[in-house]
Amino acid sequence: MSTAEGKYNIKAVSHMLGIPPGTLRAWERRYDIIDPVRNDAGHRLYSDEHVAILRWLADKVNRGFTIGQAVDLLEADNISYVSEVQQSPEDQTARIADDLLFALLHFQEDEAQKCLNQAFSLFTVDKVITEILGAVMVNVGALWEEGKITIAHEHFASYFLHVKLGTMLQAQIPQPYLPKVMAVCAPGEEHELGLLMFSIFLKQKGMQIIYLGQGVPPSDVASAVKEAGVDVVLTTCTMQGNIRRMEKMIEEIEQKNPNVTFAIGGYGLNQQATVSSRLAPFVIGRTKEEWERWVNDLLKVHLKKK
Template sequence: MDRGKYNIKAVAALVGLNPTTIRAWERRYQVLDPDRSESGHRIYSDNDVAKLRWIVDKQKEGLSVSKAIQLYEMPVNRAEVPHDYGVELRDQLFQALTNFEERHAHDIMNKAFSMFSFDKVIQDIVGPLLHEIGVKWESGEITIAHEHFATAFLRARLSTLSLQMPINPFLPRIVCVCAPEEEHELGLLFFTLYLRQSGFDVIFLGSGIPVQDLVTVTHQLQPKAVILSCTLSDHLPLLDEALARLMSDFPDLEIGLGGYAVDQLPERYGPHLLGADDQSWKSWLSRLTPTTGV
């Protein structure tokens, strides 16, 4: 199914029409039937963009709008691979971040949010970008300096956005933190945003803190769950220590684990593993909300 991802401003820019014209065509010709966001705004798909482009091109050839639409509905071959501008912006953002061009990176993010829906930016631009940065760091294609710069930039932008996300009062509090001495926050940052999108009250602590400090903070915050992320296997001993302390001091606490190091040891951390996709996350989180789900 071709999902909606572009707001009307983005579509207008992509096809060379103004929003008023697009809305008029929808009313007069029923040319499109866009999805609606939760707030009621029109959300258009790649197929919608391709259709409008085709009609605009026929207009330039001299056809009326009504005739172009009529021709479009005929069973002729109009095969066209729609261009996903989100991929293009994601590539531009990766280049800006790995070149340490902070101002340019902000401009690209501003453009993405002005053109696309929030879900589109997070799921198709930010999420894959975080993954790409992590993979390239692990393979040695970029340095730890690049990863830290990208993390700091995205954390600042996403923290601002997360403040705009409403908290569902029926969902519990979750603390997200790296394993002690672990500094790689990218995966945890994205999972935190996923939780906030779902309405959870999330406390993001970022880089790992000493075990005793984690215990102290958990006493203070009284969360329903603590999520620990561990990327480097060197930090597994301290992760195990933190896991043992939390399980001992907070027997009712749900503890989730993610990150490359723990994902390689499913037999060791199985019940705590979050998984790596939306379905796995929902399944794990369902244990926090047994009556309502996520």
């Protein structure tokens, strides 16, 4: 419960936040989240901190949370909303990414979970995936390649992120009229976090995801694509040495499924100075903006076919 010096009456707060006075009273009564002081006439007076908390809750409700879920997030980690308001979004994402990386590299699962809770309380799923989890994933990979962390560190961090991303993937509800996507790692790949991230991004858009992950022979993928009636095959490659294998897999899938399209990405592909003309049309890009453009182009083509 928050208490501080009162400055604003309920009408002023209602006007500032766009929340009806009756809703404000109901939130206070039901969830005991703030405790406005009363003036001599018995009227509520809200502090700046009260307004900051109510604004944060209203933002979560507008993003699709129930008020109960928003309150649970508020109480889970004792977030400092005054400091959050003062920080720019870029500073906040960078700070949370750094804190999450530190926790993972010190085997602090509880602290890592707190970082994730805070991230999801502040930002959309897309932003958390692309700007926080994506940054952590790249840094873990780079530190491992440079020999600055052990395989144990890399496995712990990857497993934590894999579990969280997998849970998010299952939580989304697809739309049957949108493209059906099969997600599979390129042959020889052992890391699938990038594949999971883009799969969640697509499922957030309403697409159905058939997730296969790593270790599936190309011939089996080709058969599964045909059997499931897949529209798009999503594949990622973290190691440059596997790019040619990925290209061969695409060729094998196309032989059995000439109408299927492809989406490719991953750290290994992004490190290439140039991408072959064979693969270039399928590259999804590195940034959220590039991902959005790719999705928009795909949907235009898909909906025309329907």
